[in-house]
Amino acid sequence: MAGLLKKIFLADLFQGLWVTFRNQDPKLIYTERYPEERPKVAERYRGAPRLNINPDNGETLCIACNLCALACPETLIVVTSERNEETKRKELTTFTYDTSRCMFCGLCEDACPVDALELTQDFEMATYTREGQIWDRQTLEEGPRPTQYKC
Amino acid sequence: MAATPWESDLASEIRERFGEGISATSTYLGQNFIVARPDLAIPILEFLKLDCDFDYLVDLTAVDWPKRAERFDIVYILYSFSRNERVRLKIQIADGYKPETAVGVHLTANWLEREVYDMFGVEFAGHPDMRRILMPDEWEGFPLRKDYGILQQDQRWVRENLGIESGQ
Amino acid sequence: MADTTFLDSTELVLNMGPQHPSTHGVLRVILKLDGEKVLGTECIIGYLHRGVEKIAENRTYAQFNPYVDRMDYVAAISNGLGYCLAVEKLLNVEVPARAQAIRVILTELNRIASHLLWLGTHALDIGAITPVFYCLREREEALKIFEKYCGARLTTHAFRIGGLLYETYDGFEQEIIDFCKMFLPHVDEYEELLTNNRIWVGRLKDVGILSGDECKEFGVTGPVLRAAGVKWDLRKAQPYSGYEKYDFEIPTRTNGDTYDRYIVRMEEMRQSVRIMEQAVAAIPEGPIMGKVGKVIKPPVGEAYVSIEAPKGELGYYAVSDGSTQPYRVRVRPPSFVNLQALDRMIRGGLVADVVAVIGTLDIVLGEIDR
Numbered sequence: 001m002a003g004l005l006k007k008i009f010l011a012d013l014f015q016g017l018w019v020t021f022r023n024q025d026p027k028l029i030y031t032e033r034y035p036e037e038r039p040k041v042a043e044r045y046r047g048a049p050r051l052n053i054n055p056d057n058g059e060t061l062c063i064a065c066n067l068c069a070l071a072c073p074e075t076l077i078v079v080t081s082e083r084n085e086e087t088k089r090k091e092l093t094t095f096t097y098d099t100s101r102c103m104f105c106g107l108c109e110d111a112c113p114v115d116a117l118e119l120t121q122d123f124e125m126a127t128y129t130r131e132g133q134i135w136d137r138q139t140l141e142e143g144p145r146p147t148q149y150k151c
Numbered sequence: 152m153a154a155t156p157w158e159s160d161l162a163s164e165i166r167e168r169f170g171e172g173i174s175a176t177s178t179y180l181g182q183n184f185i186v187a188r189p190d191l192a193i194p195i196l197e198f199l200k201l202d203c204d205f206d207y208l209v210d211l212t213a214v215d216w217p218k219r220a221e222r223f224d225i226v227y228i229l230y231s232f233s234r235n236e237r238v239r240l241k242i243q244i245a246d247g248y249k250p251e252t253a254v255g256v257h258l259t260a261n262w263l264e265r266e267v268y269d270m271f272g273v274e275f276a277g278h279p280d281m282r283r284i285l286m287p288d289e290w291e292g293f294p295l296r297k298d299y300g301i302l303q304q305d306q307r308w309v310r311e312n313l314g315i316e317s318g319q
Numbered sequence: 320m321a322d323t324t325f326l327d328s329t330e331l332v333l334n335m336g337p338q339h340p341s342t343h344g345v346l347r348v349i350l351k352l353d354g355e356k357v358l359g360t361e362c363i364i365g366y367l368h369r370g371v372e373k374i375a376e377n378r379t380y381a382q383f384n385p386y387v388d389r390m391d392y393v394a395a396i397s398n399g400l401g402y403c404l405a406v407e408k409l410l411n412v413e414v415p416a417r418a419q420a421i422r423v424i425l426t427e428l429n430r431i432a433s434h435l436l437w438l439g440t441h442a443l444d445i446g447a448i449t450p451v452f453y454c455l456r457e458r459e460e461a462l463k464i465f466e467k468y469c470g471a472r473l474t475t476h477a478f479r480i481g482g483l484l485y486e487t488y489d490g491f492e493q494e495i496i497d498f499c500k501m502f503l504p505h506v507d508e509y510e511e512l513l514t515n516n517r518i519w520v521g522r523l524k525d526v527g528i529l530s531g532d533e534c535k536e537f538g539v540t541g542p543v544l545r546a547a548g549v550k551w552d553l554r555k556a557q558p559y560s561g562y563e564k565y566d567f568e569i570p571t572r573t574n575g576d577t578y579d580r581y582i583v584r585m586e587e588m589r590q591s592v593r594i595m596e597q598a599v600a601a602i603p604e605g606p607i608m609g610k611v612g613k614v615i616k617p618p619v620g621e622a623y624v625s626i627e628a629p630k631g632e633l634g635y636y637a638v639s640d641g642s643t644q645p646y647r648v649r650v651r652p653p654s655f656v657n658l659q660a661l662d663r664m665i666r667g668g669l670v671a672d673v674v675a676v677i678g679t680l681d682i683v684l685g686e687i688d689r
């Protein structure tokens with residue numbers, strides 16, 4: 001009997017509608033208005049790569065040990081170096097990082113002994129060309145320069 | 152640590168029943184496995200299912216050892232719900248040997264055997280539907296064989312079907 | 320000559336997919352129909368085949384770890400756990416208790432995230448638009464925790480062989496507790512929306528029945544098996560990663576139809592919350608990395624390790640030849656094996672049920688095709 005009444009008065013329908021009604025509260029809005037409102041990116045986020053430079057003298061921290069290139073499963077990092085005859089140390093000449101093939105797993109970052117390579121919180125890495133996805137040393141040190149749009 | 156002999160009632164029962172055909176019953180890292188003659192695979196699976204309650208074929212796969220005369224290991228991983236126990240059955244077969252299908256014993260084997268055929272080129276005799284499953288039907292070569300390079304592909308198929316020179 | 324059937328109508332062969340919103344990826348199902356009735360099906364898979372097992376043979380053990388996340392991308396952490404456990408088994412190393420507890424918390428959180436995505440899309444397939452918004456809202460909270468913990472939301476690469484790389488962040492415990500508190504009322508909310516809804520019940524009850532024996536025959540595991548009345552869960556049957564320490568139930572139902580599988584999964588989410596609450600209350604102190612060298616080089620041998628992933632038994636069969644690269648890694652994907660039972664489940668059903676049954680199997684094509 002109770003079941004029949006429930007059926008006639010559409011109890012299940014109103015039960016569901018009550019749930020949706022409860023969730024209408026403007027306080028519960030969840031949408032992020034992305035370009036205007038920057039999302040909060042976690043501190044450990046693995047985003048755009050960066051090659052750190054020493055803030056005191058502007059020299060790169062990288063010692064050109066090639067460990068990151070060896071650690072990478074996609075072998076997308078190419079490091080070249082030159083031996084400096086005065087100091088008898090290897091010096092970094094070029095550093096190429098193909099972000100189009102990167103899966104942001106963080107293994108290169110873990111492998112770096114001097115924390116020179118770092119995956120940062122930047123996430124806006126889109127470019128108009130495939131070539132633009134291949135970052136050289138300068139881009140890695142200074143960060144990408146996305147086109148700025150005024151609105 | 153190498154594999155040690157597996158001593159239990161089940162192991163001795165299998166050894167007794169199939170005699171010469173069983174070349175090893177061992178255990179490694181606490182996991183038991185049986186190595187048997189290829190033609191005994193189906194009788195052993197049947198025996199394990201009907202008499203010992205190993206009613207769930209977890210996985211069926213192959214491993215390629217190109218340097219060996221019996222090139223492929225076919226591995227059956229079995230589980231028994233009532234005993235809560237796993238056992239692996241391995242047979243070693245030469246390239247070109249057609250092991251009998253296990254579909255008659257465990258229905259699961261259907262797709263799993265198709266995958267082994269697709270990846271290793273091991274055909275199963277009596278299988279109801281021996282076709283490729285993951286790769287395109289006309290693809291040539293068996294990707295998971297050790298002599299198939301990681302960058303290798305069926306150039307002709309790529310050119311004909313995708314209209315490009317290389318899929319890499 | 321075409322087969323003629325009742326009323327002299329001919330069989331109709333219909334392609335569903337590969338680009339069909341309710342095949343949840345690139346699955347193609349060829350349906351043989353007589354009017355609305357399904358006479359038979361055939362699944363064509365492989366559109367997403369990337370050769371993960373081949374990649375494994377050409378990478379080192381540690382390098383292969385991020386690739387497993389890309390199989391079942393909805394439950395990447397479960398994949399990672401299975402792979403790490405398999406290599407740890409080969410290496411025969413012990414994972415510290417602290418790492419185990421954190422692993423359990425994250426895996427259970429991932430189970431909830433996976434089930435939420437399943438619930439949302441399944442409801443969407445059936446025609447209920449609302450739940451998907453709510454489900455994704457709660458899933459977002461879980462993904463935020465992943466992002467804070469390991470820096471990625473979906474393909475997490477959270478665990479390392481031998482333990483963990485990342486310590487928990489400040490406030491991790493509190494966030495888990497808050498999530499559990501926030502989440503339980505929401506499960507009730509979903510149930511309020513769906514459980515008694517007459518369209519939902521009408522579409523799901525007695526659809527796609529698979530009995531317990533048939534499940535065993537087809538090797539079907541996970542919620543599908545439990546909905547058919549088999550009380551079997553690897554976390555209880557063969558506990559790994561310290562699951563034996565936690566107190567939880569295995570939800571089961573008896574009919575084995577689509578509706579029961581829905582109920583089982585809802586209950587599973589509640590049980591996951593229970594496990595997380597217990598685990599987070601007692602995270603032991605100590606190291607998070609076991610004794611593994613920088614170079615991972617397991618001795619010659621092989622091991623099969625499986626875990627209870629959200630979709631069923633996920634197994635890794637790893638063979639080592641003593642080098643730094645795996646000789647062979649075989650993944651036993653639950654979705655692949657479960658999908659095989661699709662034909663048995665919908666034969667004789669209606670076309671509309673196909674969508675319900677594909678949804679209820681909770682397949683992820685990335686895992687099927689690997």
Ligand code: SF4
Nearest residue numbers: 072102103105106108
């Ligand atoms: S994040 Fe991973 S894939 Fe990308 S460069 Fe580093 S190691 Fe290679």
Ligand code: SF4
Nearest residue numbers: 062063065066068112
């Ligand atoms: S591992 Fe670090 S220091 Fe070594 S080459 Fe890479 S970025 Fe430079």
